[in-house]
Amino acid sequence: MGSFMMAWLQRALIMVGSILVSILSYLVFTFLDLLDPLLCVVYKLIDYAFESEWKPCYCYSSSQEGADGSSRSGRILVNSAEGKTKIAVSHCLTKVQMEDISDTLYARMPVFREIVMSTTFYLRKLRIPKTIMYEATEAAAIRFKQSARLRTTTTTLKSTFHVNSTIVEGLHGHKGQQADVSPRWSDCDCATCASWHSSCKETLYVKIQGNDMDVHPNTRSDVIFIHGFISSSTFWTETIFPYFSDPGKSSYRFFAVDLLGFGRSPKPTDSMYTLAEHVDMIVRSVVQPYQLKSFHIVAHSLGCIIALALAARFTGSIKSLTLLAPPYFPVPNGEQGSQFVLRQLAPRRVWPPIAFGASIASWYEHVSRTVCLVICKHHRLWDFIVKQITRNRIRTFLIDGFMCHTHHAAWHTLHNVICGTAGKMDTYLEIVRKLDCKITIFHGIDDELLPHQCSLALKSRIPRAQVKIIEKTDHITIVVGRQIAFARELEEIWKEQ
Numbered sequence: 001m002g003s004f005m006m007a008w009l010q011r012a013l014i015m016v017g018s019i020l021v022s023i024l025s026y027l028v029f030t031f032l033d034l035l036d037p038l039l040c041v042v043y044k045l046i047d048y049a050f051e052s053e054w055k056p057c058y059c060y061s062s063s064q065e066g067a068d069g070s071s072r073s074g075r076i077l078v079n080s081a082e083g084k085t086k087i088a089v090s091h092c093l094t095k096v097q098m099e100d101i102s103d104t105l106y107a108r109m110p111v112f113r114e115i116v117m118s119t120t121f122y123l124r125k126l127r128i129p130k131t132i133m134y135e136a137t138e139a140a141a142i143r144f145k146q147s148a149r150l151r152t153t154t155t156t157l158k159s160t161f162h163v164n165s166t167i168v169e170g171l172h173g174h175k176g177q178q179a180d181v182s183p184r185w186s187d188c189d190c191a192t193c194a195s196w197h198s199s200c201k202e203t204l205y206v207k208i209q210g211n212d213m214d215v216h217p218n219t220r221s222d223v224i225f226i227h228g229f230i231s232s233s234t235f236w237t238e239t240i241f242p243y244f245s246d247p248g249k250s251s252y253r254f255f256a257v258d259l260l261g262f263g264r265s266p267k268p269t270d271s272m273y274t275l276a277e278h279v280d281m282i283v284r285s286v287v288q289p290y291q292l293k294s295f296h297i298v299a300h301s302l303g304c305i306i307a308l309a310l311a312a313r314f315t316g317s318i319k320s321l322t323l324l325a326p327p328y329f330p331v332p333n334g335e336q337g338s339q340f341v342l343r344q345l346a347p348r349r350v351w352p353p354i355a356f357g358a359s360i361a362s363w364y365e366h367v368s369r370t371v372c373l374v375i376c377k378h379h380r381l382w383d384f385i386v387k388q389i390t391r392n393r394i395r396t397f398l399i400d401g402f403m404c405h406t407h408h409a410a411w412h413t414l415h416n417v418i419c420g421t422a423g424k425m426d427t428y429l430e431i432v433r434k435l436d437c438k439i440t441i442f443h444g445i446d447d448e449l450l451p452h453q454c455s456l457a458l459k460s461r462i463p464r465a466q467v468k469i470i471e472k473t474d475h476i477t478i479v480v481g482r483q484i485a486f487a488r489e490l491e492e493i494w495k496e497q
Contacts (some may be wrong), residue, residue, distance in 0.1 A: 001249055007336070025349045029111045032364050034216035039366035050185040058106040058365055077486050100274035102420030104342045105412070109362055111348060115338045184269065186369065187406045188377045196266045205264035207233045209241055210253040221319070221494065222292050224282070224310075224400070225256040228301025228325075230361075230410055232263030232401040235300065239479055243487040252296075252494065260305070261409025263401065273412035275421050279309050293317060300324040300479065301450065302413070305421055312431040320438040322490065324478050325450050327418055328425060328458045337422030338415075345418060345450075352448045362414060372407035379403030398480070429461040439465040440493055442486075444473030 024130055040059045045154075047055045183189045183197075196205070225236040233256035241254060258265035260281045261273055271277060286292065291367070294317045299307035304326035311318045324425050329344045331337040344364035349355050361368050377381065439462055443455040459467045470478060479486055 009060070021349060021351050025351075026111060028350055029348045029359070029363075032333055032360075032367055036364045036366050039370060043366055043369065046185075054311045072264040072463055074393075081142070100276050100420065101272060102338045102415040103336075104338045104362075104419040105415045107339070109339075150492045164483075183267075184406070184408075186373045186377060187267070188379060188404070190380055192264060192400070193379075193404050194269075195264050202266060202282050202284075203289075204260060204266070205233065205258040206285055207237050207239070208253065209256075210244075210249050210251075220253055221251060222253050222255065222290070222295040223284060223494070224292075224297050224302030225254065226297065226299040226300075226307050226310075227256075227262070227401070229414060230262070230402055230405055231300070232403050232404055233258045234263070234397040235479070236298075239483040240487040240490070243484045243492060244326065245488075248487075248494075252403040255290070257286060258280060259306070259413070261413060262405045264404075267406045267409050269406075269408055271409075271412070272416060273409055274416045275305065275309055275424075277414070278306050279313065279419065282306070282310060287314070294319050296320045296322070296497070298322045298324075298490065299326075301327060301475065304328075305417055308425070308428040308432055309421075311435065312428045315431065315435055318435055318437045320440070320493055321432065321435075322440045322442070322493060323455075323458075324442045324445055325444065325475055326441065326454055326458055327450050328454045329422070330457050331422055337345060338419040341419045341422045342415075354449045358449060361410065362419075365411060368411065369407045372405075372410070374490050376403045376405060376407070398476070426461065429458065433462045433464075438493060438497055441465055441467045442478055442489075443467070443469055444475060445469050445471055445476040446474045447478070449475045456495070 037059055040057055043057075044054055047053070128348050183194055187193070198438050225233070227233060227235045236254075236256040241256070244254075249443075260271065260278055261267045265281075287295075296319045297307045297311060299322070301324070304323040307321060307323065307328075311321055327341075328346065331340050342362060346359040347355055348359045348363060360371060379399070382403065386399060441455045441458060443450075443452040445452055454469050455469070470482070473482065
């Protein structure tokens with residue numbers, strides 16, 4: 001009887017806690033829904049004061065462009081084929097297509113409307129007869145789904161299309177002018193964050209370690225390491241690189257890159273930070289200049305999506321693919337892929353804290369910019385404070401990696417790479433499934449950002465992939481804290497190939 005009462009009390013406490021978290025989440029995110037447009041006005045005024053021009057944002061829906069693609073910013077190239085309209089813009093780094101741009105940039109549902117849609121789903125699940133309330137909630141859900149689609153249409157009577165004006169301005173940049181590489185007033189201008197300004201090369205920062213090809217030309221094997229979201233190459237170089245064995249260091253050449261917009265790599269303000277741009281920059285910075293004919297890939301979190309795209313592009317060159325905490329969310333039938341992934345990644349809940357942080361970064365453009373202004377612009381101050389508090393007893397490379405980026409880079413990378421590739425992931429996985437290489441997936445069972453079910457779902461698409469669920473590890477400690485063991489695991493994977 002006592003054990004029954006304890007179990008009942010525990011379930012009751014969990015239920016009460018869940019209700020309280022839901023109520024608090026509703027209040028907090030409703031407030032943020034109101035705060036974000038106010039911050040939009042504030043930042044427009046400050047941007048104009050510091051930079052003498054208005055900076056575009058995604059608070060406004062779209063602008064209508066003519067069939068010739070002309071606009072006040074320049075020209076958009078339109079290609080109509082097979083009944084579909086593709087929009088491409090010549091960009092300072094690569095060619096960007098509208099299909100690479102996620103609609104979650106400009107179509108994000110407020111909390112209240114999300115509750116309306118959830119109510120609709122619940123009523124359908126209960127099979128309650130249609131009422132006025134049901135029809136109203138259903139109509140609201142349909143209207144949002146229609147507005148969330150990219151407004152690109154072609155007709156025989158009138159060839160017009162609608163494109164979000166901020167995307168148009170972002171893709172155009174400054175026509176006829178050299179790209180502005182100076183940091184914005186709200187971005188950090190320290191030697192680390194702005195080191196790329198002094199370089200004339202538009203390539204990523206790459207940390208190279210291991211085999212010298214001049215000394216051991218016949219035994220060299222190359223490995224590309226790709227970090228995750230708001231991180232840098234130090235996630236690898238400060239953790240597992242020092243713990244590779246001497247035979248491993250003499251047999252392999254390691255390339256750890258800072259992704260575009262992060263760490264010491266370029267952070268252009270006119271980039272849309274699409275998946276294609278990230279892959280192209282790795283090719284231009286590592287694969288081509290170092291003449292990599294075949295290579296292993298190790299990737300963490302968001303980097304796993306880039307790794308899959310890179311493997312799909314170089315199908316004959318991949319020796320092994322090692323993925324840590326891949327953000328793969330299979331999209332149910334009838335769901336809009338990018339919006340579904342956004343809701344899974346950032347559920348707008350105040351608990352756990354990592355989900356709260358992901359929600360701020362994903363849903364609120366100007367609130368997240370404020371966070372970057374406080375944290376990233378002043379990362380040297382935070383680093384100093386941490387060192388003083390801990391008296392230099394801990395290494396702060398994770399803080400450096402977390403803070404050395406711009407809001408523009410983080411915002412667009414999150415939406416265009418994680419959310420925007422929802423419709424492409426199954427295509428990449430089908431290509432990778434046919435590759436003749438070893439595929440290994442690691443995931444922490446305590447990962448509260450990306451649950452280990454993501455890896456299990458990925459294995460369902462690639463049955464031969466080996467999945468290792470690591471006990472007592474989360475999104476970060478899957479590497480940090482077990483770097484010695486992980487370094488040995490990687491060497492074993494590479495030896496088998």
